[in-house]
Amino acid sequence: MKIAVLSGKGGTGKTLVSVNLATVAKSSTYIDCDVEEPNGHLFFKPTILAEKDVSVKIPKLNPKLCTGCRRCVDFCKFNALAIINNKPIIFDEVCHSCGGCVLVCPEKAFSEIDKSIGKVQMGKSGNVDIYTGILNIGEATGIPIISNLLSNKQDTLDKPVIIDCPPGSSCIVMESIKDADYCVLVAEPTLFGVHNLNMVYELVTLFKKPFGVVLNKCLDGDNPAELFCIEKNIKILAHIPFDPELGKLNSEANIVVKHSDKYHNLFSSLLEKIITEVANEATTNS
């Protein structure tokens, strides 16, 4: 069972929810798809068991074959190629590895070479298997790393796989939730929070994913994100209070459920709810 945790912006509580869900399960897999700034490892402090490089294909020009026809430059929608004095210039870090220039070149002047863009680490911390994707700074996209992370044959039958997504609702998030069985949207109790919640709400609706919302940083009084959920008839899975004790534990990179019975109960019941939701979904669709 793959559970993706996402939110419209950073700092909402994706990693808090993901790390604690993974920890309350008897055994689980945690996958950090926030490859631009993976921070789940700060909490798990895993023993690294394996590491592999992730590379993409980028074009390499054979200047002897190039006639300067410019088709490659005109084709590249990412502006990764320029041409001066009939000589193409390739900007590796702007290239999105689409392979288009290689295809359109009538002289077959391009070949493809591997370029490392980051790595994937596999580790273990207690009963949690931990996969972390790390994108090198300045690279165009983390998608190849995320697809590499999720292509691992994690055992999904008897243990939950928690996917800690990147913030937002762009391509890298789509890649992260593509194969998820359930999506958990984490939201803040502000109007800005509602705006961001709406972005991921639209995304999971578009992807026809079953989902529910975790309201984080809840205060007394009106919660605009909660009102949004009620209005849209969205399932609310849990309320996490705006609590200094929780904030302190979390800011010191502690896994909250290991230090507090109250939060252990909260996250256990959240996990149970999600598992029930996924089971219901499976029955409805079978």
Add this chain to the structure above:
Amino acid sequence: MKIAIPVIDKNLNSSVDASFGRTNYFMFYDTSTKESVFVENSAKNNPGGAGIKAAQTIADNGANALIAVRLGQNAANVLQNAEIKIYKATDGSAKDNIDALIANNLSTLSDFHKGFHGRN
């Protein structure tokens, strides 16, 4: 000499656009004919690599010099390959900057930023 300047409006008195890659127009001023031509910046709304594409426009229009407030490293690479001199814009209009360049009062621009790419 043909001088290129990123400008906000299509006239000589326009201010110089602080952004090179995402400016509205490029003005090309020919010092021998004293004529100026305005070219729309096709890179303006590109999600990435705008500086590279804008620099390509500068080169394709045969400029010998560019006056800009700031410039990214990628754009600078394209311009340097094309042997286009890069000058740092001063306060004042596009025309003021052209006059300053002709009077040899502009310094060359050589510290290029790494590109914003979503960062600040």
